Amino acid sequence: MNSVEASGLTVKLNGFEVLRDVNLSLNHPSFTAIIGPNGAGKTTLLKTILGLLKPQSGSIRVMGLDPTKEPKKVRSMVGYVPQRDRVSFFVPMRAKDVIAMSRLVWKRPPRWATKRDEAAVKKVVSMVGIEEIADRRFDELSGGQQQKVLIARAIVSEPSMLLLDEPFNGVDVRSQSEIMSLLMSLREKGVSILMVTHDVSDVIHIIDNLVLLHRTVVAAGKPEDVLKEEILKRVYGDRIGVYSHEPCIMFVPRDSHG
Amino acid sequence: MVDPLSPFLVKAYVAILLMAGISISGSVSVLRGIAYMPAEAAHAALGGAALGILVSHVTNMTLDPYVVAAMFASVTTLFAGYVGRRGGPEAIAAALAGALTLGVSIYAFVRYILPANLRVVLDGYLVGDILILKDSEIAMLSILTIAYMIIFTLFYNEIVYVCFDPEGAEAMGMNVSLYDFMIFFLIGLAGSVATKAVGSLLVYALVIAPAITAKELSGSVRGMLVLTSAITLLAGYGGLAVSLLFDMPSGGSIAVVASLTYVGTMLGKRLFQKR
C-alpha cells in the first residue's frame, strides 16, 4: 500500500491554481521530505492530504482512502503538526492539555479524559522527553519546546502517518537532532513521515524520498537523484549550487556530563 | 445602616453571582483574541433594547425590550463570526466596532424621542441598577445564565481547541466553523444578559477587566476561568459594599474596584517577579 498516491491533482484557492497536475506516489512506511520555495504549495499539499482542501480535479488516496470522501477516517490515521506560528498565543493551555487534545477530539462532548488518556499522554511525554515542561503553559515555552509538544500531540493518537510543516523553524541544533531521532524511531516502528522543510542538508541522510515541489512535482525520488544542480536551477534560479563534502560537517549535540 | 438582607440587596447579590457566571464569556473572548467582544455585544444589546422600547411604545404591543436586545446582541456576534471566517481578526474587529456604533446611535436617537418615563427604563440598559431588578427579571436572567453555563461546560474542550489552534483542530476531525459560531453566539447571549443585569457600561468592569487580569495570573485555561469568576465576585461585592458604606452609585463603585484589582495585580506581578 502507498501512504500517498496522487495523480493529476489540481488545487485552487480563491480561483488561483496553487497546485497543478501533481503526481506523487509514496510507499508506506517511508520518510519523505518536501522542499520548494515559499509559496510553492507545500502547506497546500499537506492540507489536501488531510482533506482540509478539496482538489479541483485529479485524485488522491491517503493510506488507501479518499480524503475528500472519508476525511474523518483519514484524519484519525494521520497526525498533523502545523506550522508553529499558526497556533494562538492568547490561550494559556498547559503543554499536557495540548497533547491530550488529539485524543479527546475523538470522544463525544464533554470529552473528559479517562485514565487511559492520561496514561497515553504520560507515555508520549516521556517518549519525547518533555517531562519538565508538561505542566507549564504552552505560550511560555521556547520554540523548540513548543515544537516537541506539537509533535507529541500528533503522535499520542498513534497515527500511521505523520505530516510535519516546517518543524525546524526557530529550533536550535540540539532540539533539532532530538526531534530527528524521534522521527527516525517512529519511522522504524512503521509510521510514514512526510515533512516540509527548507533545509534539506540536515535530513538528507535519513530520508527515503525527496520531493521538490513548485506548483507541481518538479522532481521526486532518492535525495541524490533530486539534488542535482540542473534540477534545482529550474526552481530556485541560478543562485544555487550543490556542494557535497565527504566527510561533511555535522553538528553533534554534546551531552553535558559535568 | 442598611439591612444587609433587605430584599433589594439580596437581588443585587444574585445579580453579581450571575455576572460571575457570565464573566466566563470575557475569558472566552480573550482566548479567541478579541477581548472587547462582550462589551461590543452589550452595546448592540443596548441598541436592541432601545428599539424594543420604541416599538412597544409606538405600536402599543407588549414586547419585552430584552428579547429584542438579546436578538440584536447574538445576531451581531454571529455576523462578526461570519465575517471573521473570510476576513480574519481585523474583519471581526471592524464588524464589532460597527455594531457598537450602531447600537449606541440607535440608543441616542431613541432616547431623544422617548417620553421621560421611558427614558428611565432605557437608561437602565446603559447604566443598570442592580438594586431595582424585578423578581421576574432575576428569574429569567438566572435561567439564561444557567443554560449558558451548561452549554459552556459541555463544549469546554471544543471552545478551547478552536481558540488555540483552529487549523490543527480541523485536521483532527473537528467541525471548527460550527464551534466557532457557538463561541460567538454564547458571547452575544452573555452580553445581553450582562446588559440587562448591570448595564452595558459595567461590562468592561465585570467581564473584560477580570478576564484580562486572570490571564496574567493563571497557569492553565481552567485556572483562568475560575479566577475570572472569582475576580468578578470580588469586584461586584466589594463595589457594592463601597457604594453602601460611602453612599455612592453601585455601578461606579463596582467599576472602580474592578479597575483597582487590575492595576493592583499588574503592580503586584511586577514587584513579585523582580524579587
Ligand SMILES: Nc1ncnc2c1ncn2[C@@H]1O[C@H](COP(=O)(O)OP(=O)(O)OP(=O)(O)O)[C@@H](O)[C@H]1O
Ligand atoms: N486562502 C488562500 N487564498 C488564495 N491564495 C492562497 C491562500 N492560501 C495560500 N494561497 C497561495 O497559495 C500559494 C501556496 O501557498 P502555501 O502556503 O501552500 O505555500 P508554501 O509552499 O507552504 O509556502 P511557505 O514556504 O511560505 O510556507 C501561495 O502563493 C499563497 O499565496
Ligand SMILES: [Mg+2]
Ligand atoms: Mg507553508
